[in-house]
Amino acid sequence: MRIDLHTHSSASDGTDTPGDLVREAAAAGLDVVALTDHDAMSGWAEAQRAADEAGITLVPGLEISTTFRHRGVHLLGYLPDPAYPPLVAVLDRILAGRTARTPAMVAALQARGIAITEDDVRREAGGSVAAGRPHVADALVRMGIVADRTEAFHVLLNPGRPGYVDRYAVPLEEMIPILAAAGGVAVIAHPWGRSGGSVLDEAALASLKELGLAGIEVDHQDHSPAFRARLRSIATDLDLVVTGSSDHHGLGKVGHDLGVNTTDPEQYERLLSLAGRPLGG
Template sequence: MRIDLHSHSSCSDGTDPPAVLIAKAAAAGVDVLGLTDHDTFVGWDEARAAAERAGIGLVVGAEVSCRLGGKSVHMLAYLPDPTDPELVATLRRVRDGRNARVPVILERLRANGIELTPEDVAAQSSAATSLGRPHVADALVARGYATDRRDAFDRWLSEGRSAYVTRYAPGPAEVIHRVLAAGGAPVLAHPRGRASRKILTDEVIGELAESGLAGVEVDHHDHSPEVRKELRALAADLDLAALGSSDHHGAGKTDHDLGCYTTDEGEFARLLDRARAAAERSGHTTPAPYLPKST
């Protein structure tokens, strides 16, 4: 069974609507897909209806933006109650911070001789609940200033570049608390990616495990074979589920094809066990994974 637990739709910074994303996952031979848009639950209903039509499994969640030691890190929140007031408020504050920095980014780009308008950025996504750097990057591509998203980030938008602007994001320990309180399972996303590899040490991940971390994303495009081996051993030592996923963004990341990395069935079962336990402790009514018999 091919289980890909991390993907994005046009409800955040992916390029495909949830229904199209599900159809593409089915065509790619994915048996279970995780929809984890940035800081929003908006696409869940559309994705569920599409999964039922396509006959593939669906696990809903969100990728929550965090900051630790001044660096951006991400937490995958699987199967939380989407109506939990504290989690909803946290995600809204993150989205508001993302929206507020776009005009500042445009000012800094203007100082570099690049003319983009808010309308240029908004045109890149009619469905996203907030506009972020990927949408600015897409606008730069559309206007001919960059060849693709990665080029735009490398030249202007990444941390340390001239148009980078920081924004609010909670700490990962706080997010773990919020997700668990909402009955979900928190999983650290791509912890050894470019932005987070220096800050998310083994010791820090151990501390997060003590706070209730349920798993860690091991098999990911940003991780070398050696890093994946190290993370798998760390996950075993800390009794964390070891996940694998594509982190698919549609045309936004052309080297993250659906199903390029997947999660072992046993590790998937461990994740679902953690989510069920969190739901029972919290007393929340949480979404169940959609797992048709064919999967």
Template structure:
């Protein structure tokens, strides 16, 4: 059984429609795929329809932008009720922060002599709920300023580069609580991929476990073999789920092919058990998985 629990569509910063993402997952030989767009559930309906057509099992989720002790943390929330008022409010604030960031980045790019407008971003990201740096990067590619997203981030959009602009991110602990209220389960995405190894460390992860964290994404392209071994040991010490995934973005991210990392079936079964318990505690009609 091949299970990929972290992918993105055009609802955020991927390049496949939700339907095309699910179809590609099926074609790649996956049995289960999760759609986890940034800060939105807007791709869920289309993905569900495609899953029923293709016969693949679909897990509905999202990757929420949070911050903990001044450090950005991406939180994978699986099977929450997106209609929960507190979750809806939290996501709306994050999306507003994403979208207000874009004009500031464009102004900085124009200050560097690059002729780029909001219409250029909209052209490469039609209908996207979570507009952000990847779409500005795509506009720069479309305008011929850079060759690809990687160059756009390296030259202009990464922290410390001339067009980088910080944005609002929700509190990690508060977001975990909101996801629990909405009947969902929380897993930290690529914990050592964004800020280097050992951050968050085991002590921090232990505190987060006490606060309700269910798992960590161990098998990810941003983690080398040593980091994976260490993270797997930490997960074992703390009783956390171990997940693996591609973090697929279509053409938007290299070397993240569907199924390049997968989650063990027994860990997936634990995730579903925790989700069922979370939904029962919350009293919410959590969405559940879409099964063939």
């Protein structure tokens, strides 16, 4: 069984529709795929229809923007109740922050002499629930300012760069209990990718487990072999679920092909058990 538990569609910042993403997952030989769009659950219904047609198991999920010790941390939530009021309220606030940030980013880039407009960004956002930095990056690529999203972030859109504007993200210590109360399973995405390793050490992960953290994403393209080995050891010591995934964004992220990393079936079964679901459910 081949299982990929972290992918994105055009409902957030991927380039494939939810249905196309699921069909591509099936064509790539996956048996299980999780749709984990940023702060959004709007792609679930379309993805489920495609999964039913393709004979592949869909795990509904999302990737939530949080902060921990003044650092951004992405939290994967699997199988929550999408109508749970506190979860809906948090996501609405996060998405409002995304929406409000776009004009500020555009203005900051214009101040640097880049002739980008809000309409340019909206065209790239397409069916996304809210425009975000990746859509600004895509607009810059289309304009020929940068070669790809990676360059756009590195040169213009990361913290400390000319086009970066901060936005609201929920504290991780608040989000994990909300997700658990919604019946979901909380897994930290790429914990040692980017700058996460500076705050998400074993002691921090142990404290987060006490709040309901269920697992960590170990096998990810942002993790070196040494990081993966150490994280796997920490997960064993803390009895956390270990996941692996692609973090696929379609054409929006190079080197993250569907199934490039996968989750062990026994770990997947643990995740489903924590959500109160039978294997394959």
